[in-house]
Amino acid sequence: MAAQDSVVQPEYLTAGNHHMDPPLVNMKLAQDIFDVCRSMSLWPMTFGLACCAIEMMATGMARFDMARFGAEVFRPSPRQSDVMIVAGTVTKKMAPAVVRLYEQMPGPKWVIAMGNCAISGGPFKIKDNYNVIQGVDTLIPVDVYVPGCPPRPEGLLEGFFELQRLITGKRWWPVAAKVEG
Amino acid sequence: MSAYQNTEQMKGDFYTQKFEAGKQDGTLIINMGPQHPSTHGVLRIVIEVDGEYIVRAEPVLGYLHRMHEKMGETQTWGGFIPNMGRVDYGHAMAWNWAYVGAVEKLMGLEVPEKAEYLRVIMTELNRLASHLLWWGAYILDLGAFTPIMYAFDDREMLLDILQRPSASRLTYSNFRVGGVQMDMDDKCIELIKAFIPHFRERLPMYHDLVTENIILRRRIEGIGIIDQDMCRRYGCTGPVVRGAGVPYDVRKSEPYSVYDRFDFEIPTSDSCCSAGRYHVRLAEMEQSMRIIEQALEQLPSAEGGHIVDKAPKPSMKPPAGEAYFNVEGGRGKIGIHAVSDGSKVPYRIKLRAPGFSNLSAFAEAATGTLLADAVAILGSLDLIIPEIDR
Amino acid sequence: MLQALEGVATQCVAKQDPAATGHAWSVFLAPGQILKAAGKLFEAEYSLEDILALDVDEGFLVQYHFNRWTLNERVVLRILVGKDNPVVPSIASVFDGAEWHERETRDFHGVEFEGNPNLVPLLMAVEDKDLFPLRKTDKARKSIKDLFSLGEVVSCSAEVEALFTEAEAGEASDA
Numbered sequence A: 001m002a003a004q005d006s007v008v009q010p011e012y013l014t015a016g017n018h019h020m021d022p023p024l025v026n027m028k029l030a031q032d033i034f035d036v037c038r039s040m041s042l043w044p045m046t047f048g049l050a051c052c053a054i055e056m057m058a059t060g061m062a063r064f065d066m067a068r069f070g071a072e073v074f075r076p077s078p079r080q081s082d083v084m085i086v087a088g089t090v091t092k093k094m095a096p097a098v099v100r101l102y103e104q105m106p107g108p109k110w111v112i113a114m115g116n117c118a119i120s121g122g123p124f125k126i127k128d129n130y131n132v133i134q135g136v137d138t139l140i141p142v143d144v145y146v147p148g149c150p151p152r153p154e155g156l157l158e159g160f161f162e163l164q165r166l167i168t169g170k171r172w173w174p175v176a177a178k179v180e181g
Numbered sequence B: 001m002s003a004y005q006n007t008e009q010m011k012g013d014f015y016t017q018k019f020e021a022g023k024q025d026g027t028l029i030i031n032m033g034p035q036h037p038s039t040h041g042v043l044r045i046v047i048e049v050d051g052e053y054i055v056r057a058e059p060v061l062g063y064l065h066r067m068h069e070k071m072g073e074t075q076t077w078g079g080f081i082p083n084m085g086r087v088d089y090g091h092a093m094a095w096n097w098a099y100v101g102a103v104e105k106l107m108g109l110e111v112p113e114k115a116e117y118l119r120v121i122m123t124e125l126n127r128l129a130s131h132l133l134w135w136g137a138y139i140l141d142l143g144a145f146t147p148i149m150y151a152f153d154d155r156e157m158l159l160d161i162l163q164r165p166s167a168s169r170l171t172y173s174n175f176r177v178g179g180v181q182m183d184m185d186d187k188c189i190e191l192i193k194a195f196i197p198h199f200r201e202r203l204p205m206y207h208d209l210v211t212e213n214i215i216l217r218r219r220i221e222g223i224g225i226i227d228q229d230m231c232r233r234y235g236c237t238g239p240v241v242r243g244a245g246v247p248y249d250v251r252k253s254e255p256y257s258v259y260d261r262f263d264f265e266i267p268t269s270d271s272c273c274s275a276g277r278y279h280v281r282l283a284e285m286e287q288s289m290r291i292i293e294q295a296l297e298q299l300p301s302a303e304g305g306h307i308v309d310k311a312p313k314p315s316m317k318p319p320a321g322e323a324y325f326n327v328e329g330g331r332g333k334i335g336i337h338a339v340s341d342g343s344k345v346p347y348r349i350k351l352r353a354p355g356f357s358n359l360s361a362f363a364e365a366a367t368g369t370l371l372a373d374a375v376a377i378l379g380s381l382d383l384i385i386p387e388i389d390r
Numbered sequence C: 001m002l003q004a005l006e007g008v009a010t011q012c013v014a015k016q017d018p019a020a021t022g023h024a025w026s027v028f029l030a031p032g033q034i035l036k037a038a039g040k041l042f043e044a045e046y047s048l049e050d051i052l053a054l055d056v057d058e059g060f061l062v063q064y065h066f067n068r069w070t071l072n073e074r075v076v077l078r079i080l081v082g083k084d085n086p087v088v089p090s091i092a093s094v095f096d097g098a099e100w101h102e103r104e105t106r107d108f109h110g111v112e113f114e115g116n117p118n119l120v121p122l123l124m125a126v127e128d129k130d131l132f133p134l135r136k137t138d139k140a141r142k143s144i145k146d147l148f149s150l151g152e153v154v155s156c157s158a159e160v161e162a163l164f165t166e167a168e169a170g171e172a173s174d175a
Helices: A028-039 A051-060 A095-104 A116-120 A153-168 B014-020 B078-087 B092-107 B113-141 B147-166 B186-211 B214-220 B228-234 B274-301 B354-360 B362-366 B371-381 B385-389 C031-043 C098-109 C158-163 C167-174
Strands: A083-087 A110-114 A144-146 B028-032 B044-050 B053-060 B321-328 B333-340 B348-352 C010-015 C025-029 C046-056 C059-068 C075-081 C087-089 C112-114 C152-156
Touching (some): A051 A083, A051 B147, A110 A116, B014 B028, B044 B371, B053 B371, B078 B092, B092 B321, B092 B333, B113 B186, B186 B274, B333 C046, B354 B362, C010 C158
Parallel strands (some): C087 C112
């Protein structure tokens, strides 16, 4: 996804000239502390569009449990969420809704593009494409890409850790051990 | 001018404006979706409410139209199988089966007996996973947060079992024209044999905790009447038509593969309401387990391998003709109408999705009910939007 | 099934092999007869499975699949309409579910259904409503006889037979 192909201009976040104001308390130490607090309580928005939504739900359930890493509740309202996990294919009809929801989220906010469809159109990137948006980063700025069709819940958790690393500068959780054989 | 000051958008889009044209006095038009807490996917319903009562409802589709039928004309015959996993991720194996069944009909290919049994076992396990997902999500829509945890716990066990022969957790595409991709190893069969008694213990617990719960019963009994006449007018199939008292199941009415060798019942309910559909699906889970047990017994004596010898390559060229193959999916009757012109790319693949017909009955079933009941009705239809939008 | 369609002027009635094609009967109709045929099938306890269109050289072949709950006997009603004016009467007054199937067929192929209460795009985005994505290019389009055969004819008019006359030669070269 080349930079010049994106409709997102560098100084604005979306095509509707949406931008975020700088924080009120703009001291580095305060922001660093806030960043750690924010990254430990990232509340996702329920934006499951297609198959990846089921794996996102499975990540929130008892076996993989995203809540232990901070994603305690999935908020349906964009006004109450920090991170938008775009899980599934974005079509032409849905695109304005995606942008509007992103603009409604209060900053600081992040986007995880989960699954191949959100990254680049995935299995629907065909020559005669007429309806699928080839990657949600043509609409909104994306912070973390989690590939897979659908990605395993462990993959989404790793994407989450990567987002926490982007926010705070370090990875907080152990790396999974390699299994022999 | 930012999007916040866009007064153009406040008029509503094409569908809202068209819906407004027939508006009565004193009612409010609201949009349910396309992003809403219900976990069905991107479905939008434009509703006209008078207070809390729904006067008129119209589902607006197309938010997840992913060009499957167009891809059916650009992918090769074998290359279209992964699409079937994505059309309905709830019961992906049934869609796989419908597609390869249609191609096998076109080619006149006979599938070895062992592959048929493997298909049956895997599809019925997938049906259990699909119904568990429906059940958990339905109760979540109605406000209870615990049952979905239990449902997903059982579902994870099923996914671990199904991962062994298919290498996927959700969007299965392990069916091939002539059989299945991999055989089930002994460990897999052992896991299935351990799962069935475990799940047989859990089902009565679900019944006690959830089905008999007075809050659930008040929310779903008598809500969303879809009777036999409506079913026939809209073409509803699956648990919707079985909840209306009709014992129609593709596995019994047009038996395919080895289903005629198993002894199982078709649960029906005469109540025509959401509670009827709910009970039908829970009873179907028990019947699926019966089928799996019988198939496991008959599997060792089955002949053949997991796929026909000299299986067709993905770039196969079925002879010219047409074939319509039906399969009973978790949501209803899945149909694939495949037209071949003899080349390695299909001429036309028409996907007949059960959810499409079931959802078209929603507008009539929801008129006159409370807004909260619309959620209960939608959940009882068991919708997976990608199969409706294709 | 034949008694069910009594009184409807058919262009061709043929038995098909359910094991090979999934259909028991294939009936060609003129567009004007579809509403009557749908009404008769509704009374005979058939339910509508789906409606689809096929883009062929001779025009659009609109196909309706019907089947029963009690007895499995799939009927496919076929209507051939020309490319320049593809209009078919809507059966939404008999089978309410047909409204959505007809909207989808209009989205994909551009076949207009007269009498459909709500003929707006169902699946396509509104700005793409005249895109008709499943229409084929001239190079890819085939003729009916290259695609399927007539089956065991019970009664057939001359013009429908003419559509299938070179069936033998067509299939032999494609197999």
